[in-house]
Amino acid sequence: MKEINSLDRKIEREVESIGREINRHGRIGIEITPDRTKADLLYNRPGNSLREKILSLPESPGVYLYIDKHGKVIYVGKAKRLKRRVSSYFNRIHDSNRTNLMVRSIVDMRFIVVATEEDALHLENAMIKEYQPRYNVLLKDDKSFPWIVITDELYPRVFMTRERGIKGKYFGPYSNVQSAKVVLQLIREIYPLRSCRHTLEEKNIARGKYRLCLDYHLGKCGGMCRGLMSPEEYEQYIKRVRQVLNGETVQLENMLLEEMQQLAEDWKFEEAQQVKEKYEAVKRYNSKSVIARTDAMDADVFGYADNGGSAVVGYMHLKKGAVVRSLNMEYRLRMQETPAEVLSLAIAEIRDRLGEELKDVIVPFLPDVEFENVRFLVPKRGDKLKVLDVANKNASQYLTDKEKQLEKLNPERSTDELMAQMKRDFRLSKEPRHIECFDNSNIQGTNPVASCVVFRNGKPSKKDYRHFIIKTVEGPDDFASMKEVLHRRYTRMMAEGEELPQLVVVDGGKGQLSAAVEAFDEMGLRGEVALVGIAKRLEEIYFPGDSLPLYIDKKSRSLRVIQALRDEAHRFGITHHRLRRSKGQISSQLDGIKGIGPATAEALMRHFKSVKKIKEASLEEVAAVVGKSKAQILKAALRP
Numbered sequence: 001m002k003e004i005n006s007l008d009r010k011i012e013r014e015v016e017s018i019g020r021e022i023n024r025h026g027r028i029g030i031e032i033t034p035d036r037t038k039a040d041l042l043y044n045r046p047g048n049s050l051r052e053k054i055l056s057l058p059e060s061p062g063v064y065l066y067i068d069k070h071g072k073v074i075y076v077g078k079a080k081r082l083k084r085r086v087s088s089y090f091n092r093i094h095d096s097n098r099t100n101l102m103v104r105s106i107v108d109m110r111f112i113v114v115a116t117e118e119d120a121l122h123l124e125n126a127m128i129k130e131y132q133p134r135y136n137v138l139l140k141d142d143k144s145f146p147w148i149v150i151t152d153e154l155y156p157r158v159f160m161t162r163e164r165g166i167k168g169k170y171f172g173p174y175s176n177v178q179s180a181k182v183v184l185q186l187i188r189e190i191y192p193l194r195s196c197r198h199t200l201e202e203k204n205i206a207r208g209k210y211r212l213c214l215d216y217h218l219g220k221c222g223g224m225c226r227g228l229m230s231p232e233e234y235e236q237y238i239k240r241v242r243q244v245l246n247g248e249t250v251q252l253e254n255m256l257l258e259e260m261q262q263l264a265e266d267w268k269f270e271e272a273q274q275v276k277e278k279y280e281a282v283k284r285y286n287s288k289s290v291i292a293r294t295d296a297m298d299a300d301v302f303g304y305a306d307n308g309g310s311a312v313v314g315y316m317h318l319k320k321g322a323v324v325r326s327l328n329m330e331y332r333l334r335m336q337e338t339p340a341e342v343l344s345l346a347i348a349e350i351r352d353r354l355g356e357e358l359k360d361v362i363v364p365f366l367p368d369v370e371f372e373n374v375r376f377l378v379p380k381r382g383d384k385l386k387v388l389d390v391a392n393k394n395a396s397q398y399l400t401d402k403e404k405q406l407e408k409l410n411p412e413r414s415t416d417e418l419m420a421q422m423k424r425d426f427r428l429s430k431e432p433r434h435i436e437c438f439d440n441s442n443i444q445g446t447n448p449v450a451s452c453v454v455f456r457n458g459k460p461s462k463k464d465y466r467h468f469i470i471k472t473v474e475g476p477d478d479f480a481s482m483k484e485v486l487h488r489r490y491t492r493m494m495a496e497g498e499e500l501p502q503l504v505v506v507d508g509g510k511g512q513l514s515a516a517v518e519a520f521d522e523m524g525l526r527g528e529v530a531l532v533g534i535a536k537r538l539e540e541i542y543f544p545g546d547s548l549p550l551y552i553d554k555k556s557r558s559l560r561v562i563q564a565l566r567d568e569a570h571r572f573g574i575t576h577h578r579l580r581r582s583k584g585q586i587s588s589q590l591d592g593i594k595g596i597g598p599a600t601a602e603a604l605m606r607h608f609k610s611v612k613k614i615k616e617a618s619l620e621e622v623a624a625v626v627g628k629s630k631a632q633i634l635k636a637a638l639r640p
Contacts (some may be wrong), residue, residue: 056084057111060081066108066135074134086109095336095543096335098335149169149171150168156234160184194224211225256278274435299318304365305396306339310399340365347367375496428503436505437506438451450467460568467572470484478515487522503529513533593637594633
């Protein structure tokens with residue numbers, strides 16, 4: 001009881017502080033006044049049972065908190081209608097085991113009523129950060145991002161910082177340090193700004209307190225510390241810097257081009273050359289940062305990517321078609337959150353973090369919350385779709401880089417997680433450390449072959465790959481071919497005492513799988529080795545005895561491993577089949593000629609590439625490869 005009461009007081013304080021903070025931005029409808037009763041904020045107290053609290057919930061927007069037996073908040077959620085949303089957790093069995101486990105852990109709850117669903121989203125986001133609940137989607141790597149600041153001084157400085165305590169105008173944030181450095185490099189390349197930390201006041205400059213530094217002698221600084229450049233002249237450079245930081249670099253590029261051409265017309269070639277260097281620097285920058293070559297493209301763009309366990313929302317702010325602000329926010333998924341829910345959290349996070357209102361927003365799909373005064377667009381074609389594709393690719397690349405980084409730092413952990421996930425996804429009793437996949441190849445029954453590829457710990461083990469030439473099957477019978485190959489493969493492995501795989505995959509649907517099941521039954525392997533089939537069209541996974549296929553999340557690492565297996569088996573089989581077919585075509589025309597053996601035929605094909613070219617070659621050309629006597633025999637045999 002003591003823990004619960006302490007939690008109540010903490011929640012009350014939290015709601016008050018969040019209400020004041022968000023009201024300051026004019027976004028949320030929580031008003032804390034002396035005459036307002038605490039029951040308006042925390043309607044249900046510990047004395048009531050959980051059932052009574054659920055039944056007394058209002059049909060209003062709000063935030064709810066689930067509490068376990070230790071008095072700890074384990075989940076924070078938002079709802080458009082509190083009663084309907086909270087009741088849905090307790091009136092059915094959920095598909096997710098994690099959700100069922102959370103529901104069993106709930107012994108108490110709290111809720112806060114707000115004015116709109118958007119208000120609930122902002123409050124939920126703030127309370128998740130405060131309590132870090134076990135079952136909530138969590139924003140990872142919530143670090144401070146770099147900004148570029150123009151200080152408020154007589155001669156302003158321009159530099160990068162992670163803190164916002166310096167008086168001045170801030171631009172950003174930037175997704176990483178490197179992108180901020182690229183912008184600073186451009187600015188310093190075209191404008192002679194000061195980089196020193198001196199307090200440049202008029203009285204200090206008049207006294208000659210400072211000495212000219214190396215940047216001045218290199219032409220990178222205008223010598224402001226000795227009064228060699230007036231504040232008015234320096235302000236003109238700062239205006240241009242603001243243009244760059246505001247994303248107006250296309251306009252700056254055009255302006256520099258006009259200035260360069262005018263100077264050239266006036267025969268001021270030295271000045272024109274200096275402007276040309278600045279123009280080329282801006283042009284190089286635009287080639288990398290401008291993704292929409294249109295002056296009308298001012299928008300906020302959100303891209304999305306996930307891999308089943310984590311989701312990344314990539315944010316870009318476009319100004320005149322140029323990216324002036326970008327962030328990648330990674331969320332750890334806990335309760336099978338939908339992409340729309342994660343996108344809503346990211347939008348709320350951006351608004352709270354940057355303190356700016358979003359107006360025109362390009363998204364891959366609509367969020368699950370309606371934001372006031374925000375226009376969402378899901379583009380289908382044109383420049384806006386190209387911009388969205390860039391945001392989606394950035395988010396996807398962020399996930400890929402993160403996975404590679406984690407695998408590089410701890411490859412064993414990454415492999416263990418993959419094996420554990422595959423065990424869950426494919427309902428296996430053992431982790432599939434050793435997987436084999438089979439595929440048949442033939443053209444109308446000719447040269448039938450099969451391939452077996454082997455993956456160990458999720459990676460190809462090419463030394464264990466095997467080819468099979470079908471021996472007992474006549475005609476194009478893939479089912480009988482599959483039975484033969486499986487019999488030959490695993491009968492030999494058992495006879496030689498080799499370790500059998502934990503999972504066998506056959507490339508095909510129900511028919512191929514049925515043939516494989518028959519082969520396993522005949523060998524007594526049914527139940528010893530897991531067996532699945534993968535259909536090519538919809539990536540359906542079939543299990544023996546199940547009429548309906550299993551659909552695994554297309555972004556899951558488990559499915560990616562099985563797809564890689566299937567594609568590798570297909571590639572390996574097709575390569576062998578083409579080689580067999582090629583050899584068959586050669587032998588039908590060359591190997592039947594008396595006096596022309598396999599080595600001679602191979603030498604001819606290696607030199608001429610085809611039988612047709614051998615026929616077209618002169619006697620002397622053929623004799624240069626195999627000798628005059630064999631050349632005469634060959635030309636006589638191939639003569640029409």
